[in-house]
Amino acid sequence: MKYTERHRLGDIICDHYQLLLVMSRFGMHLGFGDKCVKDVCDERGVDCKTFLAVINYVSNGDTSDAKEVSVTEMSSFLRLSHGYYLDFLFPRLRSKLVEAVSGADEKMSQLVIDFFDSYMAGVSKHLTYEDNVVFPYVEKLACGKSVDDSFRIVSYSRKHEQIDSMLLELKSIIIKYFPDNGKTNEMNAVLYEIFSCEADLKSHCDIEDNLFMPAVMELEKSLKKTKEA
Amino acid sequence: MKHKRETFKVAVAETSLILRSGVVSAIRRAADCEVLFLEISTPQEFDSKISAYAPDIVIVNPLFNGRFVVSEIRDNKSLGLSDTKFIALLSTLPTPSLTDGFDEVINLYDSSDQIHAVLDRAMGYDEPDISSEEEQLSKREKEIICEVVKGYTNKEIADHLNLSVFTVLTHRRNIARKLQIHSSTALAIYAIANKLVSISDVK
Numbered sequence: 323m324k325y326t327e328r329h330r331l332g333d334i335i336c337d338h339y340q341l342l343l344v345m346s347r348f349g350m351h352l353g354f355g356d357k358c359v360k361d362v363c364d365e366r367g368v369d370c371k372t373f374l375a376v377i378n379y380v381s382n383g384d385t386s387d388a389k390e391v392s393v394t395e396m397s398s399f400l401r402l403s404h405g406y407y408l409d410f411l412f413p414r415l416r417s418k419l420v421e422a423v424s425g426a427d428e429k430m431s432q433l434v435i436d437f438f439d440s441y442m443a444g445v446s447k448h449l450t451y452e453d454n455v456v457f458p459y460v461e462k463l464a465c466g467k468s469v470d471d472s473f474r475i476v477s478y479s480r481k482h483e484q485i486d487s488m489l490l491e492l493k494s495i496i497i498k499y500f501p502d503n504g505k506t507n508e509m510n511a512v513l514y515e516i517f518s519c520e521a522d523l524k525s526h527c528d529i530e531d532n533l534f535m536p537a538v539m540e541l542e543k544s545l546k547k548t549k550e551a
Numbered sequence: 552m553k554h555k556r557e558t559f560k561v562a563v564a565e566t567s568l569i570l571r572s573g574v575v576s577a578i579r580r581a582a583d584c585e586v587l588f589l590e591i592s593t594p595q596e597f598d599s600k601i602s603a604y605a606p607d608i609v610i611v612n613p614l615f616n617g618r619f620v621v622s623e624i625r626d627n628k629s630l631g632l633s634d635t636k637f638i639a640l641l642s643t644l645p646t647p648s649l650t651d652g653f654d655e656v657i658n659l660y661d662s663s664d665q666i667h668a669v670l671d672r673a674m675g676y677d678e679p680d681i682s683s684e685e686e687q688l689s690k691r692e693k694e695i696i697c698e699v700v701k702g703y704t705n706k707e708i709a710d711h712l713n714l715s716v717f718t719v720l721t722h723r724r725n726i727a728r729k730l731q732i733h734s735s736t737a738l739a740i741y742a743i744a745n746k747l748v749s750i751s752d753v754k
Contacts, residue, residue: 427750429743429750429753430740430743430750433736433739433740433743433753434740436736437734437736437737437740440734440736487733488733488734490731491731491732491733491734491737492737494731494732495732495737495740495741498741498744499740499741499743499744499745500740500744501744
């Protein structure tokens with residue numbers, strides 16, 4: 323089902339709980355009662371069309387509203403998503419992982435933590451690059467500032483696949499090779515979180531590739547035209 | 552690999568009662584699913600009963616009815632045996648002219664295991680899944696893993712094992728592909744878990 327601004331936000335979230343994460347990254351909080359999407363967006367100062375484009379994409383893979391998205395709203399949404407990973411999710415996953423591997427051979431535990439740290443470092447690097455280079459570029463574009471020709475959004479190297487494959491490797495080494503240390507429940511809980519983190523990161527990368535990038539490319543094109551005219 | 556079916560219908564066409572019964576009993580013993588049999592002792596019986604029975608497999612002496620020509624039987628649409636598998640029952644070494652057109656051959660002196668393998672192929676099962684077999688590490692690859700997790704460089708590994716650096720790199724690529732492991736930390740965990748190295752060896 324395609325959601326419109328008249329749908330109640332509470333109903334939408336109950337249908338697709340993964341939208342909880344989307345909502346909070348637009349700076350919305352729970353406790354909005356029976357309000358519809360439009361009212362909640364207005365209250366929080368969120369661009370309603372962008373919000374709808376994202377929730378319709380995440381819930382149904384619908385990209386038909388990609389043209390409606392505001393690139394500034396999108397980059398602020400993506401920045402908040404990055405903050406969620408770097409400041410909340412990864413540190414939390416790490417401490418849970420440390421607990422779950424404790425009691426096994428010290429070196430084995432250390433190797434797993436090392437692996438997680440190198441994964442985290444790789445993802446952080448990618449996200450920080452977007453925060454420091456890609457989003458400022460896009461925000462300049464949105465202000466109509468002509469940008470130098472050395473950077474184009476397509477040239478920004480996508481490392482999304484690499485992020486995916488490392489998480490896959492982490493899961494697989496834990497599942498296949500980590501010896502029993504009497505902490506099955508703790509380890510299962512961490513694995514569940516890793517699986518859901520994986521799904522969320524995938525969805526995040528898809529939003530960047532299929533909603534954000536096309537919108538930025540469109541903007542680049544139109545700026546180039548005005549410049550030539 | 553196809554999913555195993557519950558039952559198979561096999562027709563055994565052989566004039567000798569003793570051979571026929573022997574085949575039925577040997578196949579019962581070798582098959583790991585239920586097999587239904589139709590025993591056929593004369594060419595007339597073959598013609599009258601075979602299409603109604605619609606067997607999955609026909610086991611037949613190539614000299615049944617003088618000469619049993621598989622291609623003619625298959626092409627005869629009224630018999631409806633175009634998808635049936637034909638297994639030649641031989642008491643001699645197979646000669647190409649005799650077994651022409653047959654899918655498989657069973658020899659009177661085959662062991663139960665050999666018969667089992669023939670039946671599996673005829674029933675459309677592949678050999679036991681060998682793709683996982685192919686992904687097994689070679690002895691050399693295991694040696695390389697040990698060296699890697701001990702912290703040696705590619706150059707050092709090449710020297711220790713009398714290989715070129717290029718070969719070491721090729722091995723490492725193959726290891727990464729087979730294990731789906733690309734980092735040396737993960738490789739160390741793999742090596743410890745599989746007892747290729749002892750924990751104290753890991754750098």
